[in-house]
Amino acid sequence: MPEDWSSSVDLHLAVDAAGGRRAGLERALRAAIAAGRLAPGGALPSTRALAAELGYSRGTVTAAYDQLTAEGHLVTVPGSGTRVATAAAPASAPALPDAPGEPAHDLRPGRPDLSAFPTAAWLRSTRRVLASAPPGAHALGDPRGRPELRAALAGYLGRARGVRADPARIVITSGYAQALGLVAAVLRDAGTSAIAMEEPGHFFHRAIVGRAGLGVVPLPVDGEGARPEGLDRAGAAVLTPAHQYPSGATLRPDRRRAFAAWARDTGALIVEDDYDGEFRYDRQPVGALQGMAPDHVAYGGTASKTLAPALRLAWLVLPAHLVEPFAEAKLLADAHTQSLAQLVLADLIGGHAYDRHVRASRLRYRRRRDLLVETLRARAPHVRVQGVAAGLHALVLLPPGGPDEDEIMDRAASRDLALMPLRAHWHDPADRPQGFIIGYSTPLASAYKPALDALCAVLA
Amino acid sequence: MPEDWSSSVDLHLAVDAAGGRRAGLERALRAAIAAGRLAPGGALPSTRALAAELGYSRGTVTAAYDQLTAEGHLVTVPGSGTRVATAAAPASAPALPDAPGEPAHDLRPGRPDLSAFPTAAWLRSTRRVLASAPPGAHALGDPRGRPELRAALAGYLGRARGVRADPARIVITSGYAQALGLVAAVLRDAGTSAIAMEEPGHFFHRAIVGRAGLGVVPLPVDGEGARPEGLDRAGAAVLTPAHQYPSGATLRPDRRRAFAAWARDTGALIVEDDYDGEFRYDRQPVGALQGMAPDHVAYGGTASKTLAPALRLAWLVLPAHLVEPFAEAKLLADAHTQSLAQLVLADLIGGHAYDRHVRASRLRYRRRRDLLVETLRARAPHVRVQGVAAGLHALVLLPPGGPDEDEIMDRAASRDLALMPLRAHWHDPADRPQGFIIGYSTPLASAYKPALDALCAVLA
Numbered sequence: 001m002p003e004d005w006s007s008s009v010d011l012h013l014a015v016d017a018a019g020g021r022r023a024g025l026e027r028a029l030r031a032a033i034a035a036g037r038l039a040p041g042g043a044l045p046s047t048r049a050l051a052a053e054l055g056y057s058r059g060t061v062t063a064a065y066d067q068l069t070a071e072g073h074l075v076t077v078p079g080s081g082t083r084v085a086t087a088a089a090p091a092s093a094p095a096l097p098d099a100p101g102e103p104a105h106d107l108r109p110g111r112p113d114l115s116a117f118p119t120a121a122w123l124r125s126t127r128r129v130l131a132s133a134p135p136g137a138h139a140l141g142d143p144r145g146r147p148e149l150r151a152a153l154a155g156y157l158g159r160a161r162g163v164r165a166d167p168a169r170i171v172i173t174s175g176y177a178q179a180l181g182l183v184a185a186v187l188r189d190a191g192t193s194a195i196a197m198e199e200p201g202h203f204f205h206r207a208i209v210g211r212a213g214l215g216v217v218p219l220p221v222d223g224e225g226a227r228p229e230g231l232d233r234a235g236a237a238v239l240t241p242a243h244q245y246p247s248g249a250t251l252r253p254d255r256r257r258a259f260a261a262w263a264r265d266t267g268a269l270i271v272e273d274d275y276d277g278e279f280r281y282d283r284q285p286v287g288a289l290q291g292m293a294p295d296h297v298a299y300g301g302t303a304s305k306t307l308a309p310a311l312r313l314a315w316l317v318l319p320a321h322l323v324e325p326f327a328e329a330k331l332l333a334d335a336h337t338q339s340l341a342q343l344v345l346a347d348l349i350g351g352h353a354y355d356r357h358v359r360a361s362r363l364r365y366r367r368r369r370d371l372l373v374e375t376l377r378a379r380a381p382h383v384r385v386q387g388v389a390a391g392l393h394a395l396v397l398l399p400p401g402g403p404d405e406d407e408i409m410d411r412a413a414s415r416d417l418a419l420m421p422l423r424a425h426w427h428d429p430a431d432r433p434q435g436f437i438i439g440y441s442t443p444l445a446s447a448y449k450p451a452l453d454a455l456c457a458v459l460a
Numbered sequence: 461m462p463e464d465w466s467s468s469v470d471l472h473l474a475v476d477a478a479g480g481r482r483a484g485l486e487r488a489l490r491a492a493i494a495a496g497r498l499a500p501g502g503a504l505p506s507t508r509a510l511a512a513e514l515g516y517s518r519g520t521v522t523a524a525y526d527q528l529t530a531e532g533h534l535v536t537v538p539g540s541g542t543r544v545a546t547a548a549a550p551a552s553a554p555a556l557p558d559a560p561g562e563p564a565h566d567l568r569p570g571r572p573d574l575s576a577f578p579t580a581a582w583l584r585s586t587r588r589v590l591a592s593a594p595p596g597a598h599a600l601g602d603p604r605g606r607p608e609l610r611a612a613l614a615g616y617l618g619r620a621r622g623v624r625a626d627p628a629r630i631v632i633t634s635g636y637a638q639a640l641g642l643v644a645a646v647l648r649d650a651g652t653s654a655i656a657m658e659e660p661g662h663f664f665h666r667a668i669v670g671r672a673g674l675g676v677v678p679l680p681v682d683g684e685g686a687r688p689e690g691l692d693r694a695g696a697a698v699l700t701p702a703h704q705y706p707s708g709a710t711l712r713p714d715r716r717r718a719f720a721a722w723a724r725d726t727g728a729l730i731v732e733d734d735y736d737g738e739f740r741y742d743r744q745p746v747g748a749l750q751g752m753a754p755d756h757v758a759y760g761g762t763a764s765k766t767l768a769p770a771l772r773l774a775w776l777v778l779p780a781h782l783v784e785p786f787a788e789a790k791l792l793a794d795a796h797t798q799s800l801a802q803l804v805l806a807d808l809i810g811g812h813a814y815d816r817h818v819r820a821s822r823l824r825y826r827r828r829r830d831l832l833v834e835t836l837r838a839r840a841p842h843v844r845v846q847g848v849a850a851g852l853h854a855l856v857l858l859p860p861g862g863p864d865e866d867e868i869m870d871r872a873a874s875r876d877l878a879l880m881p882l883r884a885h886w887h888d889p890a891d892r893p894q895g896f897i898i899g900y901s902t903p904l905a906s907a908y909k910p911a912l913d914a915l916c917a918v919l920a
Contacts, residue, residue: 135577
């Protein structure tokens with residue numbers, strides 16, 4: 001019986017046989033099917049015909065056909081030879097654009113100077129950890145995270161932030177975002193329906209809490225931090241006591257006591273977001289609020305601002321009764337935060353390299369803070385600068401009557417300067433002060449002065 | 461006016477002044493308050509009295525009192541000097557026990573031989589990556605993950621697994637558990653109420669899907685994989701086509717086509733869990749089901765079995781229309797999977813070290829598979845062994861009438877042998893076959909034969 005040569009005559013099979021003829025033929029057949037050059041339902045050449053055409057053995061072609069049949073791409077129809085399985089051609093997938101490139105000047109808050117990442121120390125610790133860690137370190141362990149890091153943090157946080165931290169009550173999370181999301185889920189499961197959050201405050205964090213199904217009650221903020229008002233409508237509150245985000249205010253002591261008393265009296269939970277607590281320039285860092293009420297405060301810290309955000313290393317020190325439900329939620333979320341990074345951080349803390357790096361960073365960012373304040377005072381004296389006593393960002397407020405956030409954003413765009421406007425941080429933006437959150441830690445070392453120049457140019 | 465010396469006379473302040481007198485005094489005061497030795501509301505010595513007592517300058521003591529006042533631990537009451545703030549003593553936190561130690565013999569499935577982790581290659585790649593990555597690599601980028609890894613995976617998965625992978629449709633996740641949870645959330649948001657899951661199947665994955673609010677429809681499984689039955693009650697299905705977990709069956713080709721046709725006809729989503737697809741011993745690996753219907757299959761892979769579970773490196777290749785909602789869910793979950801590990805894996809793939817490691821692993825586990833089969837045949841011929849053609853585990857079925865799972869678990873416990881019974885993998889365990897999922901990849905190299913000895917002893 002004459003074979004149907006038509007498809008094999010027209011079929012271009014560009015077989016790359018570098019890795020073997022059979023594997024190459026399989027790849028070529030798959031590619032041809034994928035591209036539609038072998039149409040669904042269409043006949044393939046007989047094994048003998050194709051073998052002759054390609055100069056291969058018949059066994060090679062038969063094996064290739066068998067493999068594609070096992071994968072479901074081909075079917076053998078009795079009396080009809082081998083055909084391509086019937087399947088609709090795949091829709092062309094719209095390619096989503098990759099993230100846009102980095103701007104020339106970047107003063108958005110949220111990260112340290114990434115060129116200052118302690119590469120040598122990280123590498124040294126990585127080598128040490130890989131050489132000495134037990135094989136079990138590569139396995140998923142306790143969802144609370146590596147005991148080595150929890151122990152190191154208990155000591156470090158007690159010493160550096162006044163946190164009452166028992167390693168058994170620490171959970172390592174993949175960034176603070178995850179910690180907040182899991183706390184919100186645990187609260188919701190326990191019956192909480194609304195959480196009080198500072199206004200202005202981090203919009204991303206409101207989105208996380210909203211996705212977990214909790215309502216948000218706005219907490220007013222002034223020059224001395226959040227005001228303990230309207231708390232009766234909430235079962236929990238998220239605070240940034242060391243350096244309010246974004247205003248930069250430090251929470252006044254009597255308000256700390258009032259929030260702690262509310263939590264104790266009502267059984268509510270305070271989440272303390274201590275995102276940049278190690279950075280205080282004019283005096284010693286203010287200790288954590290958690291130290292006053294460890295049974296009612298979940299203390300959150302992170303390596304995002306001391307090391308790098310992309311490490312996804314953060315921790316939550318929990319009241320005893322919340323450890324088990326939180327660990328359960330963590331287990332079902334991603335089981336465990338990456339172990340190697342945890343062990344490296346534990347090693348950096350234990351060898352004091354972490355402390356040294358934080359101290360050096362504090363000096364570096366204090367100088368940047370000083371330059372920002374001087375520069376704005378000299379070249380944009382009409383703006384008001386707040387929150388410079390600590391942290392890695394300052395709030396620059398625009399005077400009423402001058403150019404507003406939109407106009408300044410336009411000017412900034414034309415200079416390829418990335419800025420974060422205050423606008424989105426209000427729960428309700430109508431009729432609010434306008435300004436920018438200036439992340440003076442963000443630019444790489446050599447890029448800082450040019451960024452300040454660009455900022456002054458758009459503010460003037 | 462005479463100071464109140466009483467508290468200072470009784471007060472034992474063990475001041476460790478190694479780091480400076482003021483800091484040491486602050487630490488000692490905090491510790492005394494925390495331990496209750498300075499009672500709430502109790503008076504502190506005047507600054508002059510305490511300074512005289514300790515031999516410090518008055519300024520040092522005043523500064524320490526000021527710091528603790530700023531932190532809210534102390535209050536200055538006009539006319540009464542400085543007192544400890546009123547606060548209830550913290551409840552003693554019950555210490556949760558850390559995870560129990562490793563068993564002497566471990567044949568539970570879920571991980572490769574951790575002593576075979578490619579430490580040298582990982583370290584080399586880490587050094588290379590840290591030396592050459594742009595500073596932006598330390599920042600949180602596109603929630604889909606590093607473009608370097610997505611591009612490397614697109615090539616690798618196309619080549620090794622027949623996956624149709626466009627880098628724009630790949631999202632890197634912190635483990636497969638996270639990928640499954642996020643897909644479940646996206647499906648639920650889009651109106652899906654139930655998902656079909658293989659029975660027997662991974663109980664942890666059922667828990668993840670349940671927590672996301674989806675119901676589970678059981679998919680029957682036999683010697684040729686899942687059967688496409690009862691699908692009309694589900695809007696999605698999770699399959700393990702290359703090596704069914706836990707039975708080890710490979711999904712038959714016509715069933716692959718049936719599942720793909722169902723997904724195309726109804727718009728349902730198939731989640732393909734390709735957790736050990738690189739490990740096939742008796743012939744070439746079977747290509748991914750995703751290759752047949754890339755618009756209807758979300759293909760999930762992981763480095764957990766090729767490298768280590770604690771790396772939390774996994775990936776999902778999504779149909780085009782799901783990329784944006786999934787990336788949004790990922791962003792709100794933990795923003796981004798740890799970058800450094802992503803870049804290291806991309807480097808390992810690019811330099812072919814990953815392929816070499818997988819090939820070496822395949823050889824190593826094939827030998828273990830052979831030894832398992834021979835050993836059981838010789839020393840426990842009454843059990844049936846399934847699923848040995850691929851993967852890192854086999855299913856050992858117990859004959860009816862003999863000792864059941866409970867009895868064997870007791871025997872195993874007395875020998876410190878950890879086993880995974882089949883029991884919990886049934887959605888409904890009543891009246892089901894009994895057996896154990898033997899993870900022959902788990903023991904460290906020198907521990908494998910002793911583990912097999914222990915297994916034979918308990919099965920006999």
